[in-house]
Amino acid sequence: xxxxxxDAPSKARPYHxxxxxxxxxxxxxxxxxxxxxxxxxxRAVARxxxxxxxxxxxxxxxxEALLVELSLEGFRELRQMVADAAKAPxxxxxxxxxxxxxxxxxxxxxxxxxxxxxxxxxxxxEKFPELGDAADAVGTEISNAxxxxxxxxxxxxxxxxxxxxxLENVIDLGQRKSGLTVLPSxxxxxxxxxxxxxxD
Numbered sequence: 001x002x003x004x005x006x007d008a009p010s011k012a013r014p015y016h017x018x019x020x021x022x023x024x025x026x027x028x029x030x031x032x033x034x035x036x037x038x039x040x041x042x043r044a045v046a047r048x049x050x051x052x053x054x055x056x057x058x059x060x061x062x063x064e065a066l067l068v069e070l071s072l073e074g075f076r077e078l079r080q081m082v083a084d085a086a087k088a089p090x091x092x093x094x095x096x097x098x099x100x101x102x103x104x105x106x107x108x109x110x111x112x113x114x115x116x117x118x119x120x121x122x123x124x125x126e127k128f129p130e131l132g133d134a135a136d137a138v139g140t141e142i143s144n145a146x147x148x149x150x151x152x153x154x155x156x157x158x159x160x161x162x163x164x165x166x167l168e169n170v171i172d173l174g175q176r177k178s179g180l181t182v183l184p185s186x187x188x189x190x191x192x193x194x195x196x197x198x199x200d
């Protein structure tokens with residue numbers, strides 16, 4: 001399995017008074033990306049953060065609440081990356097390519113979080129409408145960057161489908177040999193080809 005592109009330190013930052021919540025989230029992110037979702041328990045998060053086993057319950061009443069927060073954090077980060085990419089000058093096909101590359105950059109950086117955000121690891125999603133709102137915000141950001149909402153939905157569907165196919169190793173865009181870092185440039189090439197304006 002390819003290692004994610006991860007800017008986070010290899011160890012959770014030490015817990016400082018007044019910053020317990022962020023310390024716990026740092027620890028949870030590291031466990032999720034470097035180990036596996038099955039290893040992501042509140043007890044493991046406490047151990048990684050260097051706090052008592054009871055400490056996480058001050059901010060997360062249960063395991064599901066922690067997963068929801070990690071997902072929401074991921075949606076916020078993805079939305080910001082898409083928004084930044086949408087500001088790039090150029091034609092609609094250029095903007096489409098930049099958005100696709102940004103989306104794939106997020107997936108390459110946070111593969112386990114991306115799976116959590118969109119996969120079946122949160123079976124009770126209907127209990128957390130904020131997850132739907134956060135996902136919709138990503139779609140809205142893409143649609144607002146393009147001249148037609150239908151095009152925005154098509155771009156989102158295309159790049160997201162591509163991302164999930166890559167993460168599940170169904171298709172190979174070079175990531176099996178070179179790692180996930182190749183994904184943004186490959187997505188950009190594909191989207192330029194797929195959504196380029198037709199020539200007369």
